[in-house]
Amino acid sequence: MFTSAFTHWTIFRIALQERLVYRGDFAIGTLLRFLPIITQIFLWHAVFAGAHATAVSSGASPQEAERLFGYTYQNVVAYYLLSMLSRAFSSMPGLASGVARQIRDGEIKKFIIQPIDMGGFFLLGRIAHKLAYYSVAIGPFALVFFLCGDYFDTPPSGAVWLAYFASLLMAFLLGFFLELTIGMIGFWFLEVSSLLFVYMLFSFFLSGHMFPLDMLPAWAKVIVQFTPFQYLAYFPAAVFLGKIQGPELWRGLLIEAAWVALFIALSRVALHYGLKRYSGYGG
Amino acid sequence: MTISQSHAQLDDPPGRDAPRAAYLRVYLTFVRNSLVRDLSYRSNFVIESVASTSWVAMNLGFYLLIFNNPYVTQIGDGLGWGKYEFFVFLATTMLVNNLVQIFFMPNAEEFSELIRTGRLDFALVKPIDTQFIISLQKISWASISNFLVGVGLLGYSLWRLTTREINPLAISPVAAILYPVYILLGVAILYSLMITMSAASVWLGRNQSLTNFWFYITNFSRYPMEIYNAGWGAALMYIFTFIVPVLVVVNVPARLLAQPLSPRAWWEWPLAGFAVLASVGSVLASRWVFQRAIKAYRSASS
Numbered sequence: 001m002f003t004s005a006f007t008h009w010t011i012f013r014i015a016l017q018e019r020l021v022y023r024g025d026f027a028i029g030t031l032l033r034f035l036p037i038i039t040q041i042f043l044w045h046a047v048f049a050g051a052h053a054t055a056v057s058s059g060a061s062p063q064e065a066e067r068l069f070g071y072t073y074q075n076v077v078a079y080y081l082l083s084m085l086s087r088a089f090s091s092m093p094g095l096a097s098g099v100a101r102q103i104r105d106g107e108i109k110k111f112i113i114q115p116i117d118m119g120g121f122f123l124l125g126r127i128a129h130k131l132a133y134y135s136v137a138i139g140p141f142a143l144v145f146f147l148c149g150d151y152f153d154t155p156p157s158g159a160v161w162l163a164y165f166a167s168l169l170m171a172f173l174l175g176f177f178l179e180l181t182i183g184m185i186g187f188w189f190l191e192v193s194s195l196l197f198v199y200m201l202f203s204f205f206l207s208g209h210m211f212p213l214d215m216l217p218a219w220a221k222v223i224v225q226f227t228p229f230q231y232l233a234y235f236p237a238a239v240f241l242g243k244i245q246g247p248e249l250w251r252g253l254l255i256e257a258a259w260v261a262l263f264i265a266l267s268r269v270a271l272h273y274g275l276k277r278y279s280g281y282g283g
Numbered sequence: 284m285t286i287s288q289s290h291a292q293l294d295d296p297p298g299r300d301a302p303r304a305a306y307l308r309v310y311l312t313f314v315r316n317s318l319v320r321d322l323s324y325r326s327n328f329v330i331e332s333v334a335s336t337s338w339v340a341m342n343l344g345f346y347l348l349i350f351n352n353p354y355v356t357q358i359g360d361g362l363g364w365g366k367y368e369f370f371v372f373l374a375t376t377m378l379v380n381n382l383v384q385i386f387f388m389p390n391a392e393e394f395s396e397l398i399r400t401g402r403l404d405f406a407l408v409k410p411i412d413t414q415f416i417i418s419l420q421k422i423s424w425a426s427i428s429n430f431l432v433g434v435g436l437l438g439y440s441l442w443r444l445t446t447r448e449i450n451p452l453a454i455s456p457v458a459a460i461l462y463p464v465y466i467l468l469g470v471a472i473l474y475s476l477m478i479t480m481s482a483a484s485v486w487l488g489r490n491q492s493l494t495n496f497w498f499y500i501t502n503f504s505r506y507p508m509e510i511y512n513a514g515w516g517a518a519l520m521y522i523f524t525f526i527v528p529v530l531v532v533v534n535v536p537a538r539l540l541a542q543p544l545s546p547r548a549w550w551e552w553p554l555a556g557f558a559v560l561a562s563v564g565s566v567l568a569s570r571w572v573f574q575r576a577i578k579a580y581r582s583a584s585s
Contacts, residue, residue, distance in 0.1 A: 035499040038519075039506060043358070046510035051354035053361060065354040194330040201334055205341045215348060 007116070008124055015128035020135075030137040034144060037080045040210075048073045069215040075241065077151040079212050081144065082237035087209060088137065089168045090175035090232040092126065096199070099183025100192045103278070112275065119180060119267055126176055156240060163249055167236040170256045174231055177263035184267065187274030208234025214243060228259040309411060310419060317422040331425040339377065339432055346373065362509050363542050367447075369507075370440040371541035376505050376533045377433030379469045381426050383477070386470075389421040391477040395484040401582045414573050418478060444541070455544045465536035465555070468562040472532050473501065475562075475569035482569075482576035504529040507537075524554075528561035 048068065055065035066072055071079065099122070102108045111118040156164070182199055186192050204210065206229035213224050213234040224230055235252060238244045244252055321328050349355050350366045358364040364372065394417050397403040406416050444452040480497050503511075503523045508530045511520040523530045535558040538551065 032496060032499050036502050039502050042510045042513070042516055043506055045513060046359040046362075046364075046507075047349060047355055049360045050357040050362075050364075051352070054354050054356045060354075068352050068354065191327070194327050194334065198330065198334045201338045201341070205338075210341075211345055211348070217348075217351075 008120070011116075011121060012124045012128050015125040016132055018128075020132050030133075030140045033084065034140070037084060040080055041077055044073060044076045069212070071212060071215070074151045074153070076212070077148060078153075078241060079237055081148055081151070082240050083209055083233045085141070086168065086171055086233040086236040087207075088133070088141070089130070089236075090171040090207075092175050092179045095122070095126065095176070095179040096183035096196055097193065099180060100186030100196070103184070103186040103274070104190060108278065118271060119177075122180060123176060130172070153241075156242060160239065160242065163253060164236060164240045166253060167231070167239050167256060170253075170260050171232055171236055173260045174228060174256065174263065177260060177267050178228060181263050181267040181270055184270040184274050187270070187277055203229050203232065206230065207232040208237070212238070214238065228263070231256045231259060306411070306415065309416075313420055314422055318424055321424040328425050332428040335426065336428050336432060339429055343373070343436070346370070358507060359510055362507065364507050367440045367443045368541040370436060371444070372507060372533065372537040373505075374433050374437035374440060375466070375537040375540070377429060377436065378466055379473065379533055379536075380501070381430040381433060382466070382470045383473045384426040385423050385430065387418060387474050387477060388426075389423045390418050391481045393417075393421065394478070394481040398481075398484050398576075398580060403580060404582050407577070407580075413577055414478070414570065418474070441540070452541075452543060454540065458539045458544060461555075462536050462540045465539060465558060468558055469532035469536060471562040472528055472565045475565035476500070476527070476529065479569045479572045482573050485576040485579050500527060500529055501532075504532045504534075508534045524557075528558070528565065531558040531561055 048065070051065040051068055052062055055062050108118070111121070182196065183192075185195065189195070206213075206224055206227055208230055209232075213230055214221065216224060235244070235256065239249060239252070346369070350369075356365060358369050394403075397406065397417070403417075406413055409416060441452075441454065445454065477497060500523070503519070508520055508524065511517065511523075520530065531554065535555050539555070
């Protein structure tokens, strides 16, 4: 028990130090990630300005065009910033492709002969990666949220904060196990890069990274409800903004937990059957 | 004497035409090889085409969604970007970006990798201009599907604009002739930016952020430039027009085609003139950076 904890601590520490090597790259990368959001915010600014003008010229009250799809301009800005924060938890750059590459190169062998659980090893590495990332990214994030403080309405209540943190934590776990499972498709197909590309596209769009998902028409919302992607960006942000409340909030958190459990199970099953198929050659 | 010079002396016939014909022949070989390579992984080719087309469809869906709101009839207040004008803009973005993706993107990505691994040696010893071979070797045929989607969107939007009942758009011959020219100038600007950034990996080694940087910067070119002209966004607008001229890439041709030839704001024709200067300037600058990078390149391994 003690040895196992020590092993895990060592794995975690090594991964953390490895990550902190590229601090400068990290800091620049984090700031740059706000750039696409900026263009999106300017687009919405222009959309709201246009809608205002249209409302005025058509004789309608300008108040009506202040809220489009249930969002004011302030809400939209707040949403994009919050979805960035969700993605900081749920995005796993290079995880699926890394797993697939290790399977193809045969590096995966080491998990068969060493007394380490593969999923656990990757999870610790990823937690270390994220902690290193947050320690650097907290600066840019704090700056941006401070500058944009006016775009947020009253801060949410304590219970909502709790639900928000729970949803972020599960977003991390869901992102991790989802990508791990997808990476393990590499046991069955040698080249998964185009498949990963497809996954990335859908995840970007369906997670709500591009726009708030509740803007979709009803039929599309139903489809989106049945995918796990919305929990990667939209759901935590919507919880924070108070768009999801009461029993709906509980249901959402439960479904998110169910998705996490499902992908934990799937990744274990995939590993089990994958290793049976796997044959490693050479030293 | 470098290897390429010695080759040039051995092989070049006295006439100037022969080497140029050779460049064309080499390029046609690149075209053919890329097609053969793309078609030998047919399922990959299909998946890539479908994936990138569905990405475009999703993007388009987002804009359709916005314009679905009864109050959203234009982008910005009185800037002239109604629904279909804006779609002409989007189509122009697609055309420029996809031309870059078809002809240059796979090469620029490969270039940083060649520098990092030291495989650039193979290009340097060939008796042909290094920038030529580095920039044009691969053609991504799978991106063509998106180019066609762009053409379709452009055609449809123009049809809607020219046949609408109130104030139909008349496309002047000047606009029709200048549009493809400015598309090509835009491609030249993006190409220069791209090759400069990948050449920079000679000095930087690891340039993961730089590749992302490219996507983030071109992201600014996707929308009409006036939308940035609010508060501190104006600073962004000037930086991305005059220092890194990505804003003129799509804005100039799209504006030319989507809006009537006159009246025009005072700055529009000067901007169009500036776009010509900017593209010539960027190509020259990128050539200079490229050659500096090749000089600074030290092979890795062996």
